[in-house]
Amino acid sequence: MIKISFLYSNTALVNVMSSSKFQLWGGCFEEEPSSVLRRLNDSLPVDFRLFREDIQGSRAWAEELFQSHHLSANDNLAIQKGLDSVEKEIEQELTENGKLKDAEEDIHSVIECRLFKHSGDAAFRLHTARSRNxxxxxxxxxxxxxxxxxxxxxxxxxxxxxxxxxxxxxxxxxxxxxxxQRAQPVRxxxxxxxxxxxxxxxxxxxxxxxxxxxxxxxxxxxxxxxxxxxxxxxxxxxxxxxxxxxxxxxxxxxxxxxxxxxxxxxxxxxxxxxxxxxxxxxxxxxxxxxxxxxxxxxxxxxxxxxxxxxxxxxxxxxxxxxxxxxxxxxxxxxxxxxxxxxxxxxxxxxxxxxxxxxxxxxxxxxxxxxxxxxxxxxxxxSLEPGMLATDLAHMLVRRGVPFRKAHHLVGTALLRATNLGLDLRNLPYSEYIAICPEFGTEEELKAVFSWEASVEQYTSSGGTARKAVINQLEILHIWLQKYNKECIV
CATH class of the missing domain: 1.20.200.10 (Fumarase/aspartase (Central domain))
Structure with missing residues (x-):
């Protein structure tokens, strides 16, 4: 293993660690950041939620430094044990207080500062070649x-x-x-x-x-x-x-x-x-x-x-x-x-x-x-007979009337019903036949005015007919079962 010389002033570092706050920078600064800057800069009230992830990353980083021969086995062990203790401390404090009261600016500084108390000088090696970035x-x-x-x-x-x-x-x-506006009946x-x-x-x-x-x-x-x-x-x-x-x-x-x-x-x-x-x-x-x-x-x-x-x-x-x-x-x-x-x-x-x-x-x-x-x-x-106007047009289409003409004929029936103070269901059969003979027999015309018959026309995939809705449900259930199975795995 390559032996790394960690050069520092013991006195200076101890002073930093025992001061009211610990920060990961500042060796070339002679003054403290202003209080107003700290209010804007300090992120601990927000990023404390990352404490588990920060400790997870630190564990992996220390292990990688060890595996790559940049950290001794003893220091790695001290860091790993220290991080375990820090994690338990923070979990307990958040459970009891809902927040951390540390003076440090962010969760990274809090964890490294606390780590020093558990792991000693080994903690100073954790940040080797790592940036907060x-x-x-x-x-x-x-x-x-x-x-x-x-x-x-x-x-x-x-x-x-x-x-x-x-x-x-x-x-x-x-x-x-x-x-x-009311449009068509749907399930x-x-x-x-x-x-x-x-x-x-x-x-x-x-x-x-x-x-x-x-x-x-x-x-x-x-x-x-x-x-x-x-x-x-x-x-x-x-x-x-x-x-x-x-x-x-x-x-x-x-x-x-x-x-x-x-x-x-x-x-x-x-x-x-x-x-x-x-x-x-x-x-x-x-x-x-x-x-x-x-x-x-x-x-x-x-x-x-x-x-x-x-x-x-x-x-x-x-x-x-x-x-x-x-x-x-x-x-x-x-x-x-x-x-x-x-x-x-x-x-x-x-x-x-x-x-x-x-x-x-x-x-x-x-x-x-x-x-x-x-x-x-x-x-x-919420349903009213006028919503079946499209159904009447479809009936005419099935009898060979071009849709654009059928649309116009049903519109004429709607206008006639309005003028008579009626709705489409109660417009007399004679009025329909006068507009267009293709409206069929009186019984055939009455059969159109059924909400169930209306929705059951839309049998194509994605439609509102019972069969089409059940098909949607089956597809959705298959997807849900697959998702839940993958989650269990």
Missing amino acids: DQSATDTRLWMLASLPKLTSAIVELITVLATRAENEIDIISAGYTHL WSHFLLSHAWALRDDVTRLEEQRSRLSRCPLGSGALAGCALTIDRKRLALNLGFDDIMPNSMFAVGSRDHLVEFFNWASLCALHLSRLAEDLIIYSSQEYGIVRFSDQFSTGSSLMPQKRNPDGQELIRGAAGLFLGEAFGFSCVLKGLPSTYNKDLQSDKELLFRTYDRLLDCLKISAGSIRTMKVNIDRALN
Whole structure:
């Protein structure tokens, strides 16, 4: 083994370690940073959440230094044991206090300072050839790799809730809307599944990010790489990464994985917001199709009768915040010079805020939909005969009338009914035949005015007929089973 001489002044280092705060820099500085700069600079109130990942990275880094003959076995052992003690300390303090009270500026400094108390001088060797630039980038990626599957699971849970309701409520028929105007009858299940498929795509998009996320920056140093001979691929695999970042400057300066995540989160939130908006409308007294449980409703401080869908409104509002933060972080990056700049420190604050808020939104959405009640009568009452105008046009098409002409003929019937103060169902048969003989017999015409017959026309894949909806459910269940099986493996 190569013997490394670690030159330092014992007195100076002891003074640093015993001072009110420990920092990883400052040998050439004669004054302390101003208090106002520290308020803006210190990130411990945010990045303490990375303590496990920082310790994980430090364990792997010490082991790689040892494997590459840059750290003695005794020092490696001291560091590993010391990190175990530090991890237990921090876990206990966070459990008891919810925060760390250390004076250091960030979690990296806290861990190294505490490590000195457990491992002695061996702690001073841990940061050999490592920079906070590659350290912080590694911590963030490790945290995302460990945490993002929880978002995926929450989306899958919401999809499962939607699919379960769709299966149980397949017989409910209600109005489908375009431009917020009644359009055509659809199965309630078809409406629910329209949102489930959007969320399924969100899962796919998030999983597609993993291959780019699972690349290890550690060993890139501040920007130029590692001056000591190490095996970065071995280091990456020890940390659970699939590969290494191929360029050290790219490794410490890139936040593309965060841009991807923020934009993904904003799209997922957009889908949640559109679902929330539909349910807010359907829960209004004017529609009355759904009623949210007490768990996911609130009241008014003035009006006793009010029952507000605040959970859904909060989701809808949060979607705008996700969009703003995704755009805002891209604005932070757009003018930065290469490699690391302190502007990037904001990435963790946005990451944690986005993650926490989105996870809450997903849980609120799943809980609201699982516990809400659907009023079948109000769903049926949302239907009115004019919604079957397209069905009348289709009947004419089946009798050989060109669709554009059929569209015009049904429009004429609608106008005639309006002038007579009637709807299409009650327009006399003689009026139809006067407009077009191809409307058929009176019995054939009456058969069109059936909600069940209407939805059962749409049998093609993706349609609202029972068979087509069941087919959607089968495809979705197969996907859910495959996903759950992969999670278990």
